[in-house]
Amino acid sequence: MHPAPSLIFFSTLSGLGLGLLAFLGLGLAPTEGLTGLIFFALAFALTGAGLLSSTLHLGHPERALKAFTQWRTSWLSREAWVAVAALSVMGLYALLAMPGLRLAPLGWLGALLCLGTVGSTAMIYAQLKTVPRWHQPTTPLLFLGYAITAGALLSGRVSWTVVLLIVMAALQVLAWRRGDAALAKSGTTTGTATGLGGRGRVRLFEPPHTGGNYLTREMVFRVGRKHRVTLRTLVLILAFALPALLLLLPFSHWLAAIAVVSHVVGMLAQRWLFFAEAEHAVGLYYGQSAA
Amino acid sequence: MTALPETTERKLGLVIDLDTCVGCHACVTACKGWNTQNYGAPLGDDDAYGAAPSGAFLNRIHSFEVQPDEGAAQTVHFPKSCLHCDDAPCVTVCPTGASYKRVEDGIVLVNETDCIGCGLCAWACPYGAREMDPIEGVMKKCTLCVDRIYNEALPEEDRVPACVRTCPAGARHFGDLADPDSDVSQLVAARGGMDLMPEQETKPVNKYLPPRPRDEIDVLAPFLERVDEGPKGFLGWLDRALERL
Amino acid sequence: MTTPKIDLHPKPGDRVAKTTCYMCACRCGIDVHLKKDAGGTERVAYIEGNRDHPVNRGVLCAKGSAGIMQHLSPARLRAPLKRTGPRGSGQFEEIGWDEALQMVTDRLGPLRKTAPEKLAFFTGRDQSQSFTSFWAQAYGTPNYAAHGGFCSVNMAAAGIYTMGGAFWEFGQPDWERTELFMIFGVAEDHDSNPIKMGLGRLKARGVKVIGVNPVRTGYNAVADEWVGITPGTDGLFILSLIHCLLRAGKIDLDYLARFTNAPVLVNEDPKSPEHGLLLTDDNGRALVMDRATGKPAAFDAKGVRPDLAGKLRRAGLTHRSVFHHIADRYLDRAYAPEVVGPSCGIAPERIEAIAAELAHAAFDKSFELDRAWTDFRGETHQSMRARPVSFHAMRGISAHSNGFQTARALHLLQILLGSVEAPGGFRFKPPYPKPATAHPKPHSGVTPGQPLDGPHLGFVQGPDDLCLKEDGSPARIDKAFTWENPMSAHGMMHMVISNAHAGDPYPIDTLFLYMANMAWNSSMSTGRVMEMLTDTDENGDYVIPNIIYSDAYSSEMVAYADLVLPDTTYLERHDCISLLDRPICEADAAADAIRWPVVEPDRDVRGFQSVLVDLGARLGLPGFVNDDGSAKYQDYADYMVNHERRPGVGPLAGWRVGEKGLTHGRGTPNAGQIDAYVANGGFWMEHVPENAQYFKPWNMAYQEWAVDIGLFDKATPYLFSLWSEPLRRFQLAAEGHGHRQPPDHLRARIKTTLDPLPIWYPPLEDGHADPVEYPIHALTQRPAAMYHSWGSQNAWLRQIHGHNPMYLPTELWEKHNFQEGDWARVTSQHGEITVPVAQQAALNRHTIWTWNAIGKRRGAWALDDDAPEAKKGFLLNHLIHELLPPKGDGLRWSNSDPVTGQAAWFDLRVKVEKVPAPKQSYPDTGRQGSPVGRGPHRVAQQVKP
């Protein structure tokens, strides 16, 4: 899939923001006074920027309200509802909490909605049978895990964070391994795509048009094997190893800040890979082969 | 709207004969021509005369090579447009309800005035049957020429999709696949019509007729017995044959 | 759940105008839907096929449906152009028509009075050759031809000399009745849609198709059996099939005896000046032995039963029938499958099996069609016997230097099976069948200020008909009808520029071209042609002094003209697709068609044919002016209606005026004729009566019908020429007989190649280019969705073919370790190109190929400079030369068929090397300015009221 910057920023930023909001909702981060304001502001800013960035992806953002209509079937529609609910509940919660009136149950509800939003976003990807690499239980787990880790990290829960980073690194490696096998396991091949598989080895001879089109730009993206290894290593180091190491050192705000930056950069790389590595079934019509 | 109908009254669709398609792209431009003037926004072309022209097309022809274990490789021209799936994932993912499947005939359509251009439906389609219009920013897809097949402004015989009407080789057939007696259903039965990517469980309505076996020798043609070796013998045979004329 | 309201009944337009497509030369009928835009102007909204039209019956190809984008192309020329920069630069100023026409008249008027041969007027693939040649003849220059010489004259000439008609678009398989169809070397052909429709009909009936082609795409992809032959060896393969059939006696003896010259006696007296010619009676009628009487008799005498095995002893010599010669030659082991198989790249068993299938279809699947008919001997046949096996072939055979004889071999095969004009076989379309002898002979008699002494092109019968001057030098600038290529029936357009540049056989003044991209894809060795067009002499003047060109679009050739006459698009002018020319007939019907302006041009352009009418009048050409010197025709439409070629016979056959009112075929002009065509959908059609639909060359019902509607003036039944006397006459001359003698260096070649019976010899380039150094054959194919160079200005079509990889067979691909995205240098004896490559498994292992004419020169066609057509696209033409490489005999041999002069595009041999990917394909032919600017960035073609 095309690693569209709008989508990478959307999922990274909103994951960070919603994770922090969840921690705020659960009362695991300071919610009162100026500190509270700074935390809430950061969380809302990240979430807001993420959501805004997602609308850049739309052909007709002015019709965005229509996206609320199909919650019964569409995860995107559900995401929209849950996100609005999460932001509203958390907004109210923040308004009350900052002056000191922290309504815990409201916060819990808000936290649930925040994680619900992240989960819905993940389900948009995970539901797609067409992208076997995404169509895995690891996809929602990863999204949620990243959001929770970000919440812990941003809210300064050092020991939680270290544990989460270790767990997430393992989960990430597992997701990659499963993902790498997913297309082959899905059973979709150029043979089934064309129905010609029973007759022999099938390969694309000529694409329909010599130039690119929406489909090839959007869904047929190839990452070189070399880049893949480098980037994955980078993700493991930046998103997990380095922050964990920094946090294990005696605490300093500077080190923590570097840990956050490192984690975010690692996360961006992870999201880039999340899209770029994902093989869409339609690639089989355009000369990609099922591993 | 994005819920799929339980069943549809009819299942209109195409049957595409891979044995006959010569890969001429006639159906591609006929489709572009009709759909540029009719249903919804015109099919746009970006950088039309430039370095990277890219436009919206609802129907495209791929060409594949098949290398059997033995014998020469085969070339198969492969037209592809929306298959109007019964379990159309493109419909259920749509957040706005712009994508829907018609109850009366099973045609999957995009209501362009509702479409926000999120592209999710195109992601959900395994076949690459949906393309975002580069100018209008709305999702375009094969309409099965819904504005031709019932169109009372057209003579009755023309109430077929533009691609079917134009196909010079007659490789495209249109009809009701829910009706076992329809021409298309009978073709599918006779020729072993197949689904693309059955494992994706989209239950496509459109069917593909596989190419007939290639490069087989006609077993009925008898081996040529020689009449007589050499020109001399041949002339002897000729005399005898001429006698019989 | 509610379903959104959608408009299920949109009207495609306000009005339908029915005319004829011209996105290629197939001439399908189109329904042009016109719609008024917001400003109330009628615009073209949608184009679809005309269901009533005999050619396409409603279908359209990719180009046809995309015609709207051609009609609206940003590359359309807008006004006459006068060159301001150097040739090739594309710098022009727009001028008015008066000035443009005055410039032409001022130049061509005086030239006509002094040296009319100094005008060379050559046209591309238009369909008004009967008109353009009429103009050229009136002007008085011998230097006129259309593009047939480099296109497919081998196919046309071999067919007409052998059987009085050819494949090309002049005949068709009996799609409804054939039981086996074999197609050689065809990608698209002129009959694009009819062939596709025919294949579809065969598929629907489950009839087997065998494709013979080094490349398995298109028709060969759907063929049930693919014969991936090595290029240039079809003749050998076909003669081997003939060998197998003869050896098994699977030939139609009755048909051969009745309808061909197989029973005709050959003069076998080696001392006679007529040695090898056919014996005739005192009236010049060919002699056969009559089986009824055992005596010689004229072939067409009433009741004669020609003896295939006939022999006649006369003056101590035995004269034997043609059939004896056929048996002698083709039963030879040299043609046995096991001998020819390796050269052709076909397993011997496969050749045997295909021969068996042909025989099975022709004889075991034969049936009688219940239609009585009477032949030219007066014998009535109660039924028509089917030979349901049919063939088609095109440039894969004809664009080789052995193409004429290969096409002859294929016709011999068809005829031995008795399938030509039999039900289920191959059938002619009117005005064919028409034997070579019924065609004109070429004329080249020049008298300053006077018309030429006859039509330029035609069918020579022997050395006497060559176009040579008194001193034996060529009379024509293209050297057509000379000893080098005596039977060049369509002229040799590909030689014009190089001969004019060399001043050989004489210099010319004005090169007047119409609708041919000669500075680009139409020429061999494109880069060199560009140099010749821009070359100057010691005074700095152009070596070819004056170039006038008519095009409708900003093509490469436009940049090389001094004066450009902008044509309209095909929807804006009158055209005539005439029985005098290349009509739209079907085997069952005579038909012709028109184009008419369905919209008015929005630019200062004029239909070129109307411009020629105007120029004809300004120059005072006979046929274009009345006795008082006034213009005879207002425009081309006027000419179409009122011109009469022979009394009662004009460009259009429909709705003429007869004695009892409107009639078809023969009749006087009818002022309402064009309106009648428009009302009838743009065409006229008259069916051949049922009993006249088969065996047409010998069927008196057909002959009489053809005379009736004016195809010819008297019945002309004839025999198929398995033995071709015109060829033999040239051989005789080469052997030293007769007063006109070939130059010595050509004698041996004429003796071998102009054999009266089909032969095979290796493509001539094989004898010049070292097959070890250049082991690979390189070909082009027509893409179905592009017409030569013009498709690239079409926003829809150029997305399908924006550049063209060179396809390499797997073996070669792996040998050089090519990967996707790689480039190669391809080198011939003449040059090299550097191009992107791609792999193809279903390809002859010694062959590479690419799509034809996708590459474009930067700046042409209103495209961006970095358009893929210019950056990655390429022409194979740079590797092909109109002359063969020198082989040390001090002579330059032309890269053409030695019989017809057909350009041997497909003889090319190359080698391939992998190179690092460059930024663009090479050679770089530079950039030309665009007189029309650049196309818009975004297009969304919709007519909104």
Ligand SMILES: Nc1nc2c(c(=O)[nH]1)N[C@H]1C(S)=C(S)[C@@H](COP(=O)(O)OP(=O)(O)OC[C@H]3O[C@@H](n4cnc5c(=O)[nH]c(N)nc54)[C@H](O)[C@@H]3O)O[C@H]1N2
């Ligand atoms: N769409 C489209 N249609 C066209 C045209 C066009 O540009 N585009 N051009 C028109 C014109 S001007 C012409 S002349 C006709 C030409 O019509 P075709 O003759 O069909 O055209 P080519 O593409 O030259 O096809 C030659 C075919 O012969 C094969 N071939 C080459 N060498 C050999 C050989 O030695 N043996 C055999 N058996 N096959 C061989 C090639 O692979 C190719 O398939 O098409 C006309 N129709």
Ligand SMILES: Nc1nc2c(c(=O)[nH]1)N[C@H]1C(S)=C(S)[C@@H](COP(=O)(O)OP(=O)(O)OC[C@H]3O[C@@H](n4cnc5c(=O)[nH]c(N)nc54)[C@H](O)[C@@H]3O)O[C@H]1N2
């Ligand atoms: N390598 C290789 N080269 C080949 C061939 C091959 O097989 N291989 N095939 C050869 C053959 S058979 C042919 S026929 C030639 C074809 O080659 P060309 O005859 O050069 O064909 P086009 O590129 O179509 O060029 C015709 C010109 O006519 C112009 N034109 C189009 N419509 C109109 C109109 O309505 N009016 C006027 N006045 N002009 C118009 C176009 O803009 C274009 O400039 O190519 C030859 N070249």
Ligand code: SF4
């Ligand atoms: S028009 Fe028909 S033959 Fe041509 S590509 Fe389309 S389906 Fe195939």
Ligand code: SF4
């Ligand atoms: S082919 Fe694709 S777009 Fe069409 S219905 Fe099926 S899933 Fe949807």
Ligand code: SF4
């Ligand atoms: S692009 Fe349009 S049709 Fe597709 S899912 Fe989004 S809103 Fe629905």
Ligand code: SF4
């Ligand atoms: S049915 Fe209509 S919209 Fe669909 S591919 Fe054919 S022409 Fe295009």
Ligand code: SF4
């Ligand atoms: S074959 Fe295509 S381009 Fe040629 S005349 Fe017919 S529709 Fe037009």
Ligand SMILES: [Mo]
């Ligand atoms: Mo041609």
